[in-house]
Amino acid sequence: DQQVKQNSPSLSVQEGRISILNCDYTNSMFDYFLWYKKYPAEGPTFLISISSIKDKNEDGRFTVFLNKSAKHLSLHIVPSQPGDSAVYFCAAPLPFGNEKLTFGTGTRLTIIP
Amino acid sequence: GAGVSQSPSNKVTEKGKDVELRCDPISGHTALYWYRQSLGQGLEFLIYFQGNSAPDKSGLPSDRFSAERTGGSVSTLTIQRTQQEDSAVYLCASSFSGKWDEQFFGPGTRLTVL
Numbered sequence: 140d141q142q143v144k145q146n147s148p149s150l151s152v153q154e155g156r157i158s159i160l161n162c163d164y165t166n167s168m169f170d171y172f173l174w175y176k177k178y179p180a181e182g183p184t185f186l187i188s189i190s191s192i193k194d195k196n197e198d199g200r201f202t203v204f205l206n207k208s209a210k211h212l213s214l215h216i217v218p219s220q221p222g223d224s225a226v227y228f229c230a231a232p233l234p235f236g237n238e239k240l241t242f243g244t245g246t247r248l249t250i251i252p
Numbered sequence: 253g254a255g256v257s258q259s260p261s262n263k264v265t266e267k268g269k270d271v272e273l274r275c276d277p278i279s280g281h282t283a284l285y286w287y288r289q290s291l292g293q294g295l296e297f298l299i300y301f302q303g304n305s306a307p308d309k310s311g312l313p314s315d316r317f318s319a320e321r322t323g324g325s326v327s328t329l330t331i332q333r334t335q336q337e338d339s340a341v342y343l344c345a346s347s348f349s350g351k352w353d354e355q356f357f358g359p360g361t362r363l364t365v366l
Contacts, residue, residue: 141294175357182256182343182357183295228295238283238302239311240355242294 142166143229145243153251158216160246162229165210169231173240174203174214177226186227187214216248224250254278256358258344264364265334273329273361277346284327285347285355286319290340298342301327334365 144163152158162172170191175183189196189203189212196203202215216223229243257276265271277284286298297311301321312318316334321327331338341362345355 143294145294180261180359182345182359184357185355230295233297238300239285239297239308240287240295241297242287244292244294 141244142169142241143231143243145227145229145246147246148244149247149249151249151251152219154221155218158214158219158223158248158250160214160216160227160229160248162212162214162243163210164212164229164231166231166234167210168234170234171232172203172205172212173230174201175228175230175242177228177245183228219248219250221250221252224248256344256346256356258342258358258361260361261359262362262364264366266366267336268333270330270332271334271363273331273342273363275327275329275344275346275358277325277327277344278348278356279325281346281348281356282324283347283349283355284321285345286327286329287343287345288340289343289360290337295343298329331363334363336365339363339365 142165173188174186176186177183187198187201205212226245226247228245230240233239259274282303284301287295289295299319300308316332319329341360343360345357347354
């Protein structure tokens with residue numbers, strides 16, 4: 140049972156434009172969310188996170204927005220660059236066991252030069 | 253090495269055989285995690301080691317799966333009597349403190365069970 144869902148398996152965006160990756164969750168007890176980025180043949184790397192006490196967290200070109208009422212978060216990348224082409228995973232620590240992460244199925248982002 | 257390493261990078265085995273997957277965490281990291289990603293699925297937590305504490309095995313899908321961590325460093329994930337549904341990429345991660353935002357992942361082992 141997927142508690143974290145990424146409904147778009149792939150996304151293509153023109154270089155320089157904004158990339159928006161979406162993530163929905165079902166467990167209202169989640170209080171922290173993370174985005175990981177994964178290149179082929181490599182493990183995921185941590186990108187950015189957000190606590191449920193915030194609705195926005197920004198780090199350079201990357202911004203994550205959280206809408207708790209809708210149980211939805213999104214990752215914005217502006218401007219998109221070719222090196223951003225990767226698979227992006229949304230994740231959340233499981234309640235009462237917050238060392239363990241539950242991940243979405245990922246969205247493959249392709250930046251078109 | 254600077255990062256988490258895993259071996260082998262690819263493993264093809266026949267149904268019913270046992271396999272061992274190895275993970276070398278970053279030196280000094282006390283926490284070690286195993287995850288797997290099956291086709292079309294997200295990363296699924298399997299097992300978590302933290303220091304000398306008893307491991308959290310709550311994610312292991314069956315008793316055919318086991319893992320150990322020797323000397324608080326290298327870990328081996330063993331799958332006995334492999335089944336085709338065990339085919340997946342098995343990822344290992346380590347962290348210094350057990351905090352989830354500091355997990356560093358290895359490149360994974362792609363297991364194919366024929």
